[in-house]
Amino acid sequence: MDITSVNYFSEFNCNTEIIMGNHSVQKVSEIIKNGGFSHALVVCDEGIEKAGILDVILQQLNKAYIQGTVFSSVEANPSTLTVEACYKVLQESNADIIIGVGGGSSLDVAKAVSILGTNGGEITDYEGINKVPKRGMPLIAIPTTAGTASEITIFTVITDHDREYKFTVGSRDLSARWAIIDPVLTLSLPPGLTASTGLDALVHAIESYISKKAFMISEVLALKAIELISSSLRTAVHSGDDLNARYNMLYGSLIAGLAFNNTRLGNVHAMSHPLSAKYNVPHGIANSILLPHVMEFNRVANPKKFSDIAIAMGAVSTDEGTELSRSFEAINAVKHLSNDIGIPATFEGYNISEQSINEMANDAMESGNILVNPRKTTKQDLINLFLKCTPTQSIKLPVSN
Template sequence: MPRIPITGWWRCVIYFPVQRSGPGTSRLFAASAGRLNATAKARHRDQESKTKTLTFLRATLTKSRKQPIRPVESGLRATPRFPQVRASGEALPKNTAENPDAAGNGDMRMTDLFTFRGAKKIIFGRGAFEGIAGAVGELGGTKPFIVMDGTLARSGTAARTAELLDGNGLEHVLFDRVVGEPPLEIADEGAQLIRDANADVVIGIGGGSAMDAAKAMAALARGKDRAEQYLGLDRVPGPGLPTIMVPTTAGTGSEVTFTAVFIRNDLRKKEGMNSPFLYPDIALLDPLLTLSVPPAVTAATGIDAFCHAFESFTSRQASPMSELFSLEAIRLIAENLRTSVHNGSDADAREGMLLGSLYAGLGLANAGVTAVHSLSYPLGGRYGIPHGLANTVLLPVVMRFNLPAALEKYAAVAETMGEPVEDCSLREAAMYAVDAVEELIGDCGVDSTLETLGIARDDFDEIAEQAMKVSRPLENNPRALSPEDAIEIYNEAF
């Protein structure tokens, strides 16, 4: 199967396998490639992939008898960044009496600067994992250090990895002691083993926990620092060993982000390393590796990916480029998650989910997340609740809280998820987004609440205080959130 490289505005090359004929994946990747190339040429002004959404938004504002509710003061523009369109979909003339603010909020102004980063190289496609030895060689490696959890190792993944590396004459070392929500000490343990083995490339295989651990180990392996010293923003002093990340779940997007998150057992909280030196050198995504993921895990990780897409789309740090990835991730996940949960052997659905998770990760890496993540961190650090499940429980409640501050974007999400928004007011269309997400969660069989997860109401004051210290996502949130708001959100999720 030929691979067509797609170059973006960031320092990486994405390889998408494209079938010459046949349904399903060929249309999926061709459409994605077309949108990226068209966007680059038009400098994000026309944004053809959003035409239907824009038509709806303008038509809603024209037809509705109700006065649209404007966003609360939150730092967001009251007018969408998207180009203005007529109800018919035709673009309004620029810089004319008919459209006097065309040079203002309707289009992104030239003074609005943004950057876009991710893994240096992304390889995506069925069977991509078979090229793992070639990826090691591309980075100049001769002795890879493999990081995964014990369950995945026993499933046959470790044996298959060894077979592929041994077949190419690559000696390797396996570290299979990663656990879900890994403790910080595991990064120091793995880094020492890398130094002892003189390994020169680190491969993280698994979910977010394994990939986060691998990124941290690689950063620590070249020096004598302790993992605690790298916690926070830009605390990693320089490049570590080259890394290859191989996700086996469609969830965290860690294969393209600059973050590694750990549990501080001594403090009963989560903390993360955040540094551009943690961006992986190669992200290698093979949908076939996700076929055996159980339904419950598929649901939780899938909603986690959706959460990344939605939060990055509505983040105050979102850019025209990150919005493209985030909104397309929402579409892919909405279309493929139910099938992946209830018919896990459907390779097309699994492929769509992994691509959606990748896009959501790119959105997350560049626009950040919002209040859902701040509020969920104490649930993982204090109670050990899996990250994806904690986000799933909180997402609809936070969406309702943020809705008045991001009506236009919520309406775009509702339309993207296939909701019947054509004859709605802007606020009604925005509310459809919350309904659609609640239906998606319910259809995937997730019915947990904070109560069923064992969280006591008496703890809400304390965990709200901890959540408010996770300040960066709160700064991205479209609506200001107080400690009292946090407590009320926990109550609603109870």
């Protein structure tokens, strides 16, 4: 990095105590005892209940001799209605600590409810950045997917169905107090979810690495995350009981989260949110399909970093070709990885309409992630990118305000 050519100032934030290791979920009872808590609200989805992971958490509550109330109605792309329902359960239970366990959806709901527990109101009251007056309730975040890194980020993303809009709340006061990273809990994750959440983590790492806000600490974390994820994801998908691959995936997801927590992301996330809000495309799938197309768009803005990505993914070595030629290999490496783990190439099957592409481009332009994307982006650029990965790709839409 040439520090004379940039505003050389950075600030690294992580407000969460991270506990990582096989069977580290056993630390839940210790945290509860040390904090003197008396009642826990456990936030999860039905899959966590069916997989037996909820029983593991409840055993920890019994070990700590406290009561527990379970809210297990979290859906993919959770809505404001789900947050309201969970908050009502929190109020009725008088819980004094929240435990979020599951994928990003469950953790996002747990984080949203934690700030309502101390600030009241509705979650839409805090839409935007730094609008949370007081830190949320004590929260233990336990991921069971290697994807979102919601366990350590300052963001929660919720869908408002009335607006068909996925909005972000971002604040240091939103962070979980503790994150427990236990690879054993991810062993039961099905191949499809392993693939889509794992690619989501790779998107986090890549978008953080090429972000306009990237700096030395975030770059080191992001590049290491790219290396870990790209070398472990195939094994995690096709040999799900490989604990080493699961550990590396969670580690990669975690440090990618530490990176983008400080840099934000880019066009992939700006575009994926309206896809989820309007068509309920799973977040990981939306990001995975968009990634190679957005990389092709962004590559010219910073070929060196794309060369670095190709090397980190093992696609080329430092002495192969030129920096420019290596930059193309980053895109090819992502395409090969996506194909190997069964990620679809387009949004076929979601019945995306021509009109909604224009609307989704409008929504994406409102995202703060557009501002830190390495290549300046217009609405027409976003329309073109949407078209490249939908069955309507031969149609050219007019730009409208």
